[in-house]
Every structure is written in structure tokens, then in C-alpha cells.
Amino acid sequence: xxxxxxxxxxxxxxxxxxxxxxxxxxxxxxxxxxxxxxxxxxxxxxxxxxxxxxxxxxxxxxxxxxxxxxxxxxxxxxxxxxxxxxxxxxxxxxxxxxxxxxxxxxxxxxxxxxxxxxxxxxxxxxxxxxxxxxxxxxxxxxxxxxxxxxxxxxxxxxxxxxxxxxxxxxxxxxxxxxxxxxxxxxxxxxxxxxxxxxxxxxxxxxxxxxxxxxxxxxxxxxxxxxxxxxxxxxxxxxxxxxxxxxxxxxxxxxxxxxxxxxxxxxxxxxxxxxxxxxxxxxxxxxxxxxxxxxxxxxxxxxxxxxxxxxxxxxxxxxxxxxxxxxxxxxxxxxxxxxxxxxxxxxxxxxxxxxxxxxxxxxxxxxxxxxxxxxxxxxxxxxxxxxxxxxxxxxxxxxxxxxxxxxxxxxxxxxxxxxxxxxxxxxxxxxxxxxxxxxxxxxxxxxxxxxxxxxxxxxxxxxxxxxxxxxxxxxxxxxxxxxxxxxxxxxxxxxxxxxxxxxxxxxxxxxxxxxxxxx
Amino acid sequence: xxxxxxxxxxxxxxxxxxxxxxxxxxxxxxxxxxxxxxxxxxxxxxxxxxxxxxxxxxxxxxxxxxxxxxxxxxxxxxxxxxxxxxxxxxxxxxxxxxxxxxxxxxxxxxxxxxxxxxxxxxxxxxxxxxxxxxxxxxxxxxxxxxxxxxxxxxxxxxxxxxxxxxxxxxxxxxxxxxxxxxxxxxxxxxxxxxxxxxxxxxxxxxxxxxxxxxxxxxxxxxxxxxxxxxxxxxxxxxxxxxxxxxxxxxxxxxxxxxxxxxxxxxxxxxxxxxxxxxxxxxxxxxxxxxxxxxxxxxxxxxxxxxxxxxxxxxxxxxxxxxxxxxxxxxxxxxxxxxxxxxxxxxxxxxxxxxxxxxxxxxxxxxxxxxxxxxxxx
Numbered sequence: 001x002x003x004x005x006x007x008x009x010x011x012x013x014x015x016x017x018x019x020x021x022x023x024x025x026x027x028x029x030x031x032x033x034x035x036x037x038x039x040x041x042x043x044x045x046x047x048x049x050x051x052x053x054x055x056x057x058x059x060x061x062x063x064x065x066x067x068x069x070x071x072x073x074x075x076x077x078x079x080x081x082x083x084x085x086x087x088x089x090x091x092x093x094x095x096x097x098x099x100x101x102x103x104x105x106x107x108x109x110x111x112x113x114x115x116x117x118x119x120x121x122x123x124x125x126x127x128x129x130x131x132x133x134x135x136x137x138x139x140x141x142x143x144x145x146x147x148x149x150x151x152x153x154x155x156x157x158x159x160x161x162x163x164x165x166x167x168x169x170x171x172x173x174x175x176x177x178x179x180x181x182x183x184x185x186x187x188x189x190x191x192x193x194x195x196x197x198x199x200x201x202x203x204x205x206x207x208x209x210x211x212x213x214x215x216x217x218x219x220x221x222x223x224x225x226x227x228x229x230x231x232x233x234x235x236x237x238x239x240x241x242x243x244x245x246x247x248x249x250x251x252x253x254x255x256x257x258x259x260x261x262x263x264x265x266x267x268x269x270x271x272x273x274x275x276x277x278x279x280x281x282x283x284x285x286x287x288x289x290x291x292x293x294x295x296x297x298x299x300x301x302x303x304x305x306x307x308x309x310x311x312x313x314x315x316x317x318x319x320x321x322x323x324x325x326x327x328x329x330x331x332x333x334x335x336x337x338x339x340x341x342x343x344x345x346x347x348x349x350x351x352x353x354x355x356x357x358x359x360x361x362x363x364x365x366x367x368x369x370x371x372x373x374x375x376x377x378x379x380x381x382x383x384x385x386x387x388x389x390x391x392x393x394x395x396x397x398x399x400x401x402x403x404x405x406x407x408x409x410x411x412x413x414x415x416x417x418x419x420x421x422x423x424x425x426x427x428x429x430x431x432x433x434x435x436x437x438x439x440x441x442x443x444x445x446x447x448x449x450x451x452x453x454x455x456x457x458x459x460x461x462x463x464x465x466x467x468x469x470x471x472x473x474x475x476x477x478x479x480x481x482x483x484x485x486x487x488x489x490x491x492x493x494x495x496x497x498x499x500x501x502x503x504x505x506x507x508x509x510x511x512x513x514x515x516x517x518x
Numbered sequence: 519x520x521x522x523x524x525x526x527x528x529x530x531x532x533x534x535x536x537x538x539x540x541x542x543x544x545x546x547x548x549x550x551x552x553x554x555x556x557x558x559x560x561x562x563x564x565x566x567x568x569x570x571x572x573x574x575x576x577x578x579x580x581x582x583x584x585x586x587x588x589x590x591x592x593x594x595x596x597x598x599x600x601x602x603x604x605x606x607x608x609x610x611x612x613x614x615x616x617x618x619x620x621x622x623x624x625x626x627x628x629x630x631x632x633x634x635x636x637x638x639x640x641x642x643x644x645x646x647x648x649x650x651x652x653x654x655x656x657x658x659x660x661x662x663x664x665x666x667x668x669x670x671x672x673x674x675x676x677x678x679x680x681x682x683x684x685x686x687x688x689x690x691x692x693x694x695x696x697x698x699x700x701x702x703x704x705x706x707x708x709x710x711x712x713x714x715x716x717x718x719x720x721x722x723x724x725x726x727x728x729x730x731x732x733x734x735x736x737x738x739x740x741x742x743x744x745x746x747x748x749x750x751x752x753x754x755x756x757x758x759x760x761x762x763x764x765x766x767x768x769x770x771x772x773x774x775x776x777x778x779x780x781x782x783x784x785x786x787x788x789x790x791x792x793x794x795x796x797x798x799x800x801x802x803x804x805x806x807x808x809x810x811x812x813x814x815x816x817x818x819x820x821x822x823x824x825x826x827x828x829x830x831x832x833x834x835x836x837x838x839x840x841x842x843x844x845x846x847x848x849x850x851x852x853x854x855x856x857x858x859x860x861x862x863x864x865x866x867x868x869x870x871x872x873x874x875x876x877x878x879x880x881x882x883x884x885x886x887x888x889x890x891x892x893x894x895x
Contacts, residue, residue, distance in 0.1 A: 089686050092564050092608020119714040120600050153604050188602045190560075395849040401777055504599075 002050075002224075003060035005440025006042060007255060007433075008035060010066040010275070011337055015042035017050040017057075017286070023263075023443075026433035027376040035066065035209075036216040043220045060217060060226040061235060063439040066209055067245040071299040072105070078146040080200040081110030083136060083323035084193060085116030086153035089125060095151075095193055099230055100300040107201045107424035110145060112136050116161045117153030122453055123356040125153055130168060137172035138359045151181035151193035156450040156504075165487035177203050177243075182306075184246065186449050187504060191304035199246040206245035210238050227513075231307050231400050232314030233258045233288055233438070234510055237479060244423065246305060249298055253280045253431075256291045260407040262441045263428035268496040269405045270397050270423070272390065273434070274412035276318040276367045277334040281393045282310040284407075286488055288510075290399060311397055315389050318343070318413030320354040321382050328378070328385045344370050353415055356382045363414035391420050444513050446475030446485075449506040460492060460503060467507040480511035526627045527578055527588035532652050534641070535575040535742075540565055540786035542745030548840040549744055549762065550737075552829050554812035555636015555662030556598050558844070560657050565640055568647050575643045577738045578628060578652035587627035587759070588616055589654060593644050593669065595639040595706055596716030604714060607686035611645030614720035617690045622723065627652045630729055632669050632721075634737040635662025635812075641718065654732030660860045661829050664811040667699030668872050670862045671724060674732040678702055678721035685713035695889075710720035734860045748838045751866070758838025759853045761832075762874045768857035770817065772805050772870070773798045773835065776850045793845060794854070796814070797824070805854065808830070809843050816854060827872045827878075828887045829857035838867055858887040 003018040007222040010032060016026040026046040032038035045431045047054055069467060070076045082095040095111035114132045117125035140148060142163035146171055152161045159182045179200040210228075217226055227235040227375040230247045233254045241248065256273040259268075267287040273280045283290045289308035296307045298426075314332025322329045334344040335350055342348035344355045345366030351374075357363035359371040359379045394406055407424050408416040409431045416425050448470045450461040466488060476482050489508040519564040535543075544558045565575060583589075584744040592611050594601075619625055629646035632638055634657040646653040658669030672678055679702055691709055696702035710717050747761035763769055774794030779788040789810045796803040808815040813830040816823050824830055835851040863872055864886055874882040 024871075044527070086604070088688070090605035093560070093566055093605050097563055098569065117604070119596075119604065123714075125604065125714070189605055190602075288818070355818045392851065395775060396851070398849045400848055 001054055001164070003165065003440045004046065004057055004060045005436040005438070006039060006060065006062045007252070007435035007439050008039060008062065008066065009252060009435065010065060010069070013038040013042045014433040015046040016433050016436040016440055017046050017052055018437070018440045019052075019151065022431050024052065025438060026430050027351060028433065028445045033443050036212045036366060039213065039216045040220055042224070043079065043216070047220075047227070052223050057222055057224050059224050060222060061229060061439040061442055061499060062213055062226060063229040063435060064209075064248060065252055066248075068249045068298065070202060070205055071301070073105055074103055074299070076205040077103075077106050077201040078204050079110065079143075080109045080197060081112060081135070081136060081140050081145050081148040082107075082197045083114060083148060083150045083165065084152075084192070085110045085114050085128060085150065085165060085385045086189075087113050087115045090154050090189070093190070096197065096311065098302060099194065101297060102402050103301060105419070107197060108145065110143065118155075118158050118161075120157070120451065122157050123437075128164060130164075132170060133165050134169045137169050140169070140173050140176065147177045147179065147203050149179045149181065149193070149196040149200040151189065154451070155188060156187055157453075177202075184244070187305050187451070190302050191302050193302040194301050195246055195305055198298070198303070199244060199485050202245040203242070206242050210242050213395065214238065223426060227442070229255055229439050230441045230445075231305060232291070232445060232508075233308075233442060235442045235513065240478070246303075249305055250296070250307050251309070252435060253282060254289050255307045255442070256280070256409055256435045257282050257284055257308065257438065258441065259285070259434030259436070259438030260284070260409045260428070261287045262437055263409075263430055263434060264405075264407055264426055266405055266407065267428070269407050270394050271407045271409065272394065272413070272416060273410040274408065274415055275316045275410050276339055276412060277314065277316045277332075278312050279315050279390070279393070279410075279412070280310045280312050281397045282308050283399050285399060290324060306413060309397075311393050313376065313389060313393050315353065315386065315415075317352065317354045321351045321356055322392055323378065328381045330382060330385050330389065331395050332377040336451070353382075353386055354412075356386065357415050362417065365414065386415060387420070390416065394420050443478035443509045443510045444475055444478050445508060445517070446471040446478065446480070447506075447508040448474075451504045463505055464490065464492060464507065465474055467505045468509070471509045475509050475511055479513055481514040485509045485511035492514055520748045523625050526584040527582055527638060527652065531582040532576040532578050534679045535577060535795065536567065537566065538571075538573075539742050540744045541606060542637060542749060543738070544745065545748050545839065546741030546743070546745035547634060547636055548842070549748075549831055550639070550660070550741055550829070551635035551662040551840065551842065552812045552831055553663065553809065553841070553843040555633065555638065556594075558637045558640050560601070560605065561637050561640030561644065564606070564644050565647070566634045566643055567608075570807075571780045573647040574859045576652040577655050580654050580656050580726070580730040580735060583654070583716065583726045585629055585725065587726040588624060588723040589628045589726055589729050590615065590626045590723045591630035591632045591658060591669070592718050592720040593632040594641045594716070595719045596710045600715030600849040604686075604716065606620070606716065608644075609648060610684045610686060610718040611641060611720070613684040613688070613690065614682045614718050615645060615649045617684065621680060621682065621692060626651065628726070630733065631657040631665070631737060631839050632723070633657055634661050634734070634741050635659065638662075639741060646880045653738070654729055654733065655738045656729060656735050657737040659732060660734035660737060660863065661827070662812055663872060666719075666721075668731045670734060670868070671729075672699045673844070673868050673871050674862075676722070676724055676728065676732075676817070680707075681719060683709060683717050683719045684714075684811060685717040687713070688853040689713060726791050732862060746866060751838060759833055759835070759855070762833070762838065763855060766857050768797075768829070768831070768855045770853050771816070771823065771856045772796060772803070773800050774805055774852060774854065776846060776848055776852065779846055779848065790843065794852070797851070806851070806881075807854070809875055810845065813843070815874065815879065816856065822882055823884055824856045824887060825874045826877060827868070827884070829855075829859055831855040832858060856887055858867040
């Protein structure tokens with residue numbers, strides 16, 4: 001049986017076929033406005049290139065930037081009710097208080113604050129005002145809102161009020177989708193609430209997108225289940241994406257890092273994904289991207305999703321190389337997708353980073369003759385500048401002084417030197433489609449992140465065990481094989497300045513997808 | 519106070535802050551936090567909301583108010599990890615102000631800031647705005663320190679009780695008298711746990727002449743100017759770090775990459791040691807920074823060069839944005855700045871409370887940086 005991985009990027013849609021951990025074929029097609037025709041084109045091309053029987057495809061994994069782009073471009077977002085349980089806490093900072101005005105208007109600015117919530121030790125902050133929820137339900141009907149997001153103070157400690165609110169809303173608004181913040185994000189109310197609201201506003205788009213992907217597969221004669229990749233490098237069944245589109249945000253960098261790990265067999269490394277305009281750099285630890293600990297900005301909104309800690313710089317194959325008073329400047333301006341028309345080595349008129357790579361003998365693309373007239377000092381200075389930029393961001397992404405290899409992937413990775421500082425650079429076969437490979441090999445995860453009160457005989461060890469059991473259960477429910485599960489993150493943080501009873505515990509397990517032998 | 523208040527200052531002397539001033543203050547207070555002080559972000563959001571509702575943030579020079587005017591300092595107290603989940607109600611500070619006025623049966627004339635570094639630079643501004651009062655252009659630390667007794671007001675003899683502590687539920691706690699500032703700190707910490715891990719605390723009022731004499735002068739003006747310099751330098755792609763140095767009389771003492779970070783617990787505090795390998799003009803040198811909430815001690819090649827209470831500031835080499843202790847990670851490229859603290863923090867009396875010994879380094883003697891050469895602002 002085979003696995004097919006598809007990465008739907010802003011410019012290219014890549015596809016690969018995998019069999020028994022071997023890449024049989026990888027292709028690139030252009031991303032199309034309707035997305036589906038690009039997916040079908042890539043699918044047909046990769047099936048032809050690999051020569052496989054399409055009936056023997058066990059699963060299709062899709063990585064997509066669709067939902068991130070919807071927020072960045074402020075398109076396809078619905079108006080939603082944003083309900084916060086926690087008054088009097090937060091009275092001065094209403095829902096969406098730190099959003100850019102335009103995106104707040106697009107989701108309708110329907111913020112509600114209600115009495116409710118918990119304290120850090122599990123006490124009630126205020127009793128839930130159920131009458132107010134009933135009144136809001138009437139408002140939702142009157143305004144014709146399409147979804148609701150509910151966020152309760154310390155719902156990580158106790159989710160009862162979020163669950164109760166959802167019940168009341170659905171009782172009064174039958175069929176209304178209600179997103180609970182406890183399912184979306186982590187500790188940190190404003191960021192978790194924003195994520196939940198964004199998720200609610202993208203539910204219709206998610207529904208349409210998943211349906212469109214399904215249709216594209218059927219049109220290509222493929223009937224196996226399909227999955228969408230999450231930002232932590234694991235998979236969600238297509239139906240789950242209909243409920244949690246935000247969990248796909250920034251899955252692109254994750255897929256390329258996971259693909260890099262797979263293609264090289266290396267689990268601890270720095271990965272540099274060089275595109276036409278930018279490079280994304282991140283750290284792999286145990287084969288997974290390190291997660292960002294801070295808030296992450298999506299289209300101007302602060303969120304705290306599980307996101308890879310990726311650092312981007314404005315340096316890619318198409319970056320302009322300009323000589324000015326204080327030396328050579330490379331990027332952030334770029335010829336982007338016009339590289340094959342504009343770069344000198346392709347007969348164009350613009351000096352790009354790719355031309356420097358060709359002139360310095362590092363890469364062999366286009367016509368070397370077109371760049372031989374470049375002055376040697378200019379080429380050397382620009383090459384040194386490019387190396388210094390790459391070295392600075394590799395250093396920034398390292399997690400310790402232990403030397404690890406650097407894996408170069410992405411179409412623009414010809415810019416990478418063979419060594420960065422003291423580190424060796426590895427460029428694997430199929431480097432250009434690492435994204436799609438990362439999608440094809442994605443695993444299934446389960447995760448718990450909440451605050452435990454270590455009282456009534458509960459110890460740190462027993463709390464960690466409970467959290468791990470919860471995470472395993474979630475992973476198995478999502479389709480993971482129990483015998484392949486392993487714990488990849490396990491941390492506990494006592495809450496500072498407070499008596500030692502409250503501890504935040506985070507456990508994450510991953511495993512292979514069950515049901516087939518790819 | 520409902521009855522008409524007699525102003526003890528000339529309204530023409532106040533500077534009313536703008537949204538841009540608040541953006542600059544957020545960055546400047548972050549820099550003066552010397553790695554600690556908590557994140558000013560939520561405070562700024564509250565200030566912006568108050569501004570939208572029509573309240574004004576008014577800053578007044580310490581010599582522009584009558585000497586006998588009553589001034590009250592205020593700040594947030596509690597666990598930052600609770601504060602990001604259980605947001606403040608927003609009017610805790612105002613309730614402290616009203617409760618204090620009831621307690622002393624006299625109106626407060628102006629507000630004062632305890633620490634200009636980090637989150638507490640903005641909390642008193644919001645209280646002042648809601649209460650219709652100006653905030654004096656000074657503070658009690660000129661930076662951030664972890665405990666209440668470390669203000670110049672306490673160091674120079676002001677007893678901070680009676681104090682008032684208000685939480686988001688509406689509870690009002692009055693500490694009538696503490697036998698020492700350390701006792702006050704200890705009792706307030708115990709109480710804030712019962713209140714759910716966060717509250718606002720207002721300390722006993724001071725007369726304006728005392729604040730003028732013992733406050734660190736022009737804190738708001740300086741913090742805003744520092745933030746403005748960073749924002750402006752970034753806009754025109756000049757070196758933001760040089761801009762900060764020019765304003766603060768500080769100097770860049772090291773350019774280095776973080777090569778190691780050790781964190782451990784000592785006496786209930788999370789402390790750490792940072793190691794740096796030099797680049798640019800510091801190639802071949804190593805440096806270390808000792809951390810306890812804030813950056814405390816800077817060593818070059820093993821030798822102590824800068825110590826608390828002088829300011830040790832770490833900035834991102836490229837953006838000039840401040841790096842707080844929880845953001846530190848391997849590989850970051852940082853500029854280390856040393857900024858002389860104000861003379862009020864350098865007396866023998868002050869060094870007992872905020873010198874190296876007070877932070878557990880009895881073997882290190884404070885050797886002051888040369889005094890600041892300030893440019894005319």
C-alpha cells in the first residue's frame with residue numbers, strides 16, 4: 001500500500017508517493033485559485049511519475065496554508081458570538097480587545113462578558129450566570145450569527161462551565177456550532193480566547209475546504225481516507241478539521257522540518273527551508289520541531305497555538321543583491337516566482353542571490369556564462385553576506401552548544417554553503433518536496449496541558465501519570481496504534497509565588513497511524 | 519472625592535500622554551525592567567481602553583506641585599502566571615485610591631509609580647487617569663526590583679503602611695501597621711494568595727516634597743524617550759542600541775551570543791547564570807550574567823564589572839528590543855548595556871537593601887559605574 005503526501009503552498013502544490021518509507025516520486029504543480037484543480041494536477045502527475053495503482057493508495061495526507069491565509073487576507077471569515085465567562089475578571093479588557101480593527105469588524109465584534117470562571121486553585125471565581133447565557137442565545141438567533149466561541153477563566157483547571165454554556169446555547173440555538181477554548185489553546189486567556197474566536201469564524205470555510213479536498217480525491221478515483229496536517233507535525237482526520245481549522249495554522253514549516261528529518265534519518269538538527277523570498281529556520285528535537293513558548297501573531301492577532309518555533313528571514317533564491325554605501329545588501333526584496341525570468345543566470349537583468357551561488361561555483365543552474373562578468377570582490381562579498389545571514393539564524397535556532405547537522409531543504413537551498421560555522425550541511429535527495437514528504441509521514445498525537453492541584457494525596461508523579469493516560473487516550477481515539485505511542489513532551493511547572501499545590505503539567509504522545517502498513 | 523477638589527498644581531504644567539507615548543513607554547519600561555518587572559502588555563491594553571473612554575493620562579514634574587500635596591504610590595502584586603489567565607477587573611487601583619482617601623479622611627492629589635521597569639510602569643497611570651489625577655514624573659526604583667521594600671521611598675524612611683490592597687472581587691484589605699517593610703511584603707504576599715494570586719496595592723501617602731527629594735526623577739519622560747528612540751531608529755534603520763545609550767548615559771559593554779543558560783532554585787527564587795561568547799569587537803572574550811528575576815551581576819572573562827543596583831540591560835542586537843529573563847535562549851545575539859543607576863540607589867543606606875549583598879552576593883562589593891553623561895533632553 002502507498003501513502004500520498006500533498007502540500008498546498010502559496011505558490012506551489014507539491015505531491016509525493018511513499019512506499020515502505022521510500023519516496024517513489026515527487027512533483028511540483030502550480031497552486032490554483034480554486035485549490036482543487038492544482039491538487040488534482042499534482043496528484044495525477046505524481047501517480048503517473050511513480051507508476052502506482054491508485055487503488056492501492058492507503059491514505060492521503062494534505063498540508064495546507066488555506067486557513068492561515070484566510071485570516072491574513074481577511075477572507076471567508078464568518079461573524080461569531082465571542083462569549084467570555086469570568087466577570088468581574090477582565091471587565092476592562094473585552095474579547096478581541098487587541099485585534100486589528102479590520103479583522104474585529106469582519107468577525108462582527110460581538111463580544112459578551114458573563115459572570116463565571118475559576119481561580120487557580122479550582123475555587124469558583126463567580127457562579128455561572130446561566131440566565132445571561134440564555135439571553136445571549138436569543139441575541140445569536142436575532143443576529144443570525146453562524147457560530148459561538150466560549151472561553152472560561154482557568155478552563156484548563158475545570159471545563160465544566162464551558163461545557164454547560166455550550167449545552168445551554170445549543171438547547172436554545174439548535175445546530176449552532178460552539179467552540180470551547182479548552183479544546184483549542186493553552187494557559188493565557190486573551191490568546192486562547194482569540195484562537196477560539198478565530199476557529200469559530202473559520203468553521204464554514206473549513207467545511208467547504210474539506211468537502212472540496214474530498215471531491216478532488218474522488219475525481220481522481222481515490223477512495224481512501226484523507227487527513228490534514230496540524231501545526232505540530234501530526235495528523236487530524238478530515239472530519240476533525242471541520243471543527244478545528246486553526247490547528248492547521250503554520251503546518252507548512254512543520255511539514256518541511258519533519259520531511260527533512262525523514263529524508264535524512266536525523267532526529268536532532270537545525271533545518272533551513274529556503275524558498276524564493278524567505279528562509280524558515282527551526283530546530284528538530286527527537287524528530288519533531290521545537291514548539292514556540294510565546295504567543296504567535298496570525299494576521300495581527302496574538303494567539304497561543306501549538307506552533308513550531310520557526311524564525312524567518314528575508315533571504316531566498318530570488319533575493320535582490322544590491323551594492324550600497326555601507327556594503328552589500330541581500331534581500332528582503334525578491335524577484336520571487338519570477339526568478340526564472342529575472343535572474344542574470346537565466347538571461348534576465350536582476351542580480352539575485354541565485355546568481356551569486358552560480359558565480360561562486362556553489363550551484364549549477366541557468367547559464368554560468370551570464371554571470372562570469374561579475375566582479376570577483378562583489379561575488380565574494382555577497383557570498384560572505386549570505387553565509388553570515390544564514391549562520392546568524394542557524395545559531396539563533398540552535399537549542400544547545402552540542403554540534404548538530406544542518407539540513408537544507410526547499411527549492412532555494414542551493415544557496416546553502418557546505419558548512420555553516422562549525423556545522424555540516426546536509427542536502428538530502430528530494431529536498432525540494434520535503435514539505436509534501438513531511439505531510440505523508442505525519443503521525444497521530446494526543447496532548448494534555450492543564451493545571452493540577454496537588455492535594456488529597458495527589459503527587460507530582462501521579463498527576464503526570466494521569467496526564468499521560470489522558471494524552472494516550474486522546475491519541476488512540478484519533479487513530480493512533482497504542483503499541484507505537486511514545487511520550488515526546490513531558491514537563492511540569494509549579495506556579496511561582498503560590499503555595500506548592502498548583503502545577504501546570506504538559507504531556508504529549510505520538511504514534512503511527514493504524515489501519516495500514518505504509 | 520465627590521466634592522470639588524482644590525488642585526495643588528497648575529493644570530498647564532501637565533503633559534498628556536498619547537497612544538504613541540504608551541507604545542514607547544511599553545518598550546522603554548521593558549528596557550528599564552533589566553530582564554524582569556513583568557510584561558507591560560496587558561497594562562498598556564487597559565490604558566488604551568481608558569483613553570478610548572475619554573480618560574487622560576497626565577504626567578507632572580515633581581517640582582510642579584505644592585510641597586504639602588498628598589501623593590500615593592501604587593503597583594500590582596501577585597503571580598504573573600495567574601495574571602495572564604485571570605485578567606484584572608480594571609478598577610482595582612481606583613478602589614485602592616478611594617479606600618485610602620476614606621481611611622485618611624483626605625483627598626489624594628497625585629499618584630506615584632513604585633517601579634518604572636516592566637508592568638508596574640503602566641498600572642499607576644491607569645489608576646491616575648480613572649481618578650482624574652496626574653502622575654508624578656518619577657518612581658521609586660528607576661528600574662525593576664522584585665520586592666516592595668526596595669523603593670527609594672522605603673529606603674529613605676517612608677513607612678509604607680497603612681496600605682490598601684484591592685482585588686478584582688471587590689475585597690478591600692487594609693494593613694494598618696507593619697513593624698518593618700519586610701513584614702509588610704511578607705503579609706501582603708500571603709494575602710494575595712487568598713485573593714486568587716493577583717491584586718493592586720497602594721501604600722501610605724507621601725508629601726510631594728518628600729517624593730521630589732527621594733523619587734528617581736523624570737522616570738516617565740526617560741522611559742518614553744528610550745522607547746521613542748528605539749522605534750525611530752528601527753524606522754530609519756539606524757542602530758537602536760546606540761540611540762538608547764545616547765539617551766541614558768549608558769554604554770554598550772559587550773556583544774555576545776548566548777552559549778549557555780543554567781537555571782536553578784536558591785532560597786525560593788528562580789536564579790540563573792548566563793554565559794556569552796563575544797563577537798564583533800568582543801571576539802575571544804567571554805562574559806557571564808547572574809540572574810535573579812532581573813540581571814544582577816556582569817562578569818567579563820570571569821571578573822566582575824557591573825553589579826546591581828547599576829542597570830544591566832540585554833537587547834536584541836538587531837531590533838534593540840529588550841530581552842527578558844524568560845525569553846533567554848541558546849544562540850541569541852545580544853548587546854549588553856551598562857547604565858549607571860541614580861545616586862539615590864548608591865548610598866550606603868540604599869546598598870544595604872539593593873546592593874549585591876541583599877541579593878545573596880556578600881563577597882561582591884558594589885563598584886559604581888562612572889556617572890552618566892546625559893545629553894540635554
